Amino acid sequence: MKIDNKLFREHLFDLRPACGTILLVVKMNTLEKLLILADGAKYDVSCASSGVNKSNKGGLGNAKAYGICHTWSADGRCISLLKILLTNYCIYNCAYCVNRNQNDIPRASFTPREVAELTIQFYRRNYIEGLFLSSAVERNPNHTMEKIYQTLAILRNEFHFHGYIHVKVIPGADPALIQKIGHLADRMSVNIEQPSEESLKLLAPQKSMQALLLPMKQISQQIMVNSAERKISRHVPKFVPGGQSTQMIIGASNDSDLAILKTTETLYEKFHLKRVYYSAYVPVNEGPNLPALSSAPPLLREHRLYQADWLLRYYKFKADEIVSRDFPKLETDVDPKIAWALRNIHFFPKEINKASYEELLRIPGIGVTSALRIIRQRRLAPVSYDHLGKMGVVLKRAKYFITCQGRYYGGIPIDAHLIRRALVSPEPHAIQLTLF
Ligand code: SF4
Known part of the structure; x- marks a missing residue:
């Protein structure tokens, strides 16, 4: 893969040649991986990427389209996060996903130490305040989650990093592993991806709704237990203090807004999710059950779903007041x-x-x-x-x-x-x- 040397000089570490070529090779490989794995993470909208390239021409500050994204803390502050995949090698073949096994794309995989060091280097340069670590499924769910755990353990226990960390949970991983990670992460999310079992069968047949909901249930229960225990003793270590969230892809399947909002409502009620994120499907693959590659992402629909979600969370609306069997689609001309x-x-x-x-x-x-x-x-x-x-x-x-x-x-x-x-x-x- 061709390295953009200018980019390398400008945006990675200030390498002094004291350590010679070997160090340089290691860093270049890290940049290659960063380009691939930050690009692979951009479809995850649990936090929105900055998405722009702006160089500094004498003014103050600059931006890169890859890698840095923003999220908002409970008190309304905007936090910049390093947003990357641990790996884009995937054993699964979800029809809508750019990282699916059958796609011929550049692949890369970070080691836990590489992610931890990148995070610290970016943090020290004041580029970020935290990490958003997602991943494809390399080998099996436990192998991937073990690597995520090691990354967080290095960051928290070796580098004593106290910044915000949001990690994805791979459904099917050992509950004990999820629990260990939950004590190190601020927020966890299990991506439900599709609002119904039928759509999962059609587009991601290796996944099932039950397997996706199990870790959500576990995290929700452990958050409740942890908060009860912490009322008794403040010395009990925190478990996922920022709560859990999920993401649904909008427009890859034929699910109606009614089906999407009903699923959202159930997730809020049953698992006390902090947020459900909606991601307008960007056609990246061809397939008989997918929208055409030329179709535009349904951005207005995504926007209306966020407005409807707001009504569910803050305005005491029920899903079937917003949409119903008679009106299964959100209107486009009014909110x-x-x-x-x-x-x-x-x-x-x-x-x-x-x-x-x-x-x-x-x-x-x-x-x-x-x-x-x-x-x-x-x-x-x-x-x-x-x-x-x-x-x-x-x-x-x-x-x-x-x-x-x-x-x-x-x-x-x-x-x-x-x-x-x-x-x-x-x-x-x-x-x-x-x-x-
Ligand atoms: S498991 Fe995740 S990364 Fe792998 S193909 Fe499915 S959506 Fe993509």
Whole structure:
């Protein structure tokens, strides 16, 4: 494989030739592996890659498309992570995956020490604050998870690295191994990939829903046990303190939004997942059960699923309120909350000064924070329409669904068809003017 020497000089370590050629060869191999394995990890969206190349031309800072991605901590901070695969050698043949066994692609495999040293080197240069380590299945699940364990053990016990670490769990691995890793990692995730057993059979026949859910169940139970034990003694070592997450690929199979959101809801309820991530399928393989290579990733659908997911987690919606047998697809022209409001127009208008917290949350344009502000303000004095904007309410959406001190500000009748038209027609200021 051809090495990009400029890239090497600019972005890997400051090698001094004191150790001669051997050291150089070792580092070049590491770069080759890094290019292959960072590229292989880019389809995992549990955290979003920076995805851009920008060189520094006299300004401050630069970016590389590979390797560094971002995630958000519980307190809202953005954290940069080194995002790589431990290996892209895989014994499985999932139809949708670029790393599947039958694909003729450059392959590489890091040793645990290489990953640990890369992490520390990147950390020392202030490129990253943590590690996102995923992997294909090399030889068997236990072999791969053992290598992941060794990587974390070197990082935590030898280098005393206390930064954030997110690791993938390979279903089928020994539960004892998963438990050991859980005491070293901040977050773990088992990728469910497809929302239904049927899709797994069609696209990833070597996997089964039951095998995927088993480690999720184990992690969920051990998190609960650990938190109970830590209430008794703070000396009990933490187990996956950042919780667990998963990823679903959207658009590789024919599963409806209803099926996807039902599975999501079950995962949140049964296994208390922190997040379900959705990844619009990027066609990388040809196959009779896959979308054509020329088809575009369903990015708008992915976006709507994230909005619907938000409603499940923070707005107390149920999956079958957002989509149902009658409406199995999320609408594209309006977000899922507006779509629900338009289907339930009899619920509106709601009087801002009387609606309960739960009712306020159902109003498009009112979020969790603005609903709480309204409730707090109402205890002191009635809320006026002018106050609402200052409280964070998005009036261009909310005005069609509320009254404030008995007055309606929508300007059109409360009719689902008319409100939809008003909401989807472009704002006058959004029209792009031409120069000529
Ligand atoms: S097991 Fe993972 S890496 Fe291997 S083919 Fe399936 S999705 Fe790809």
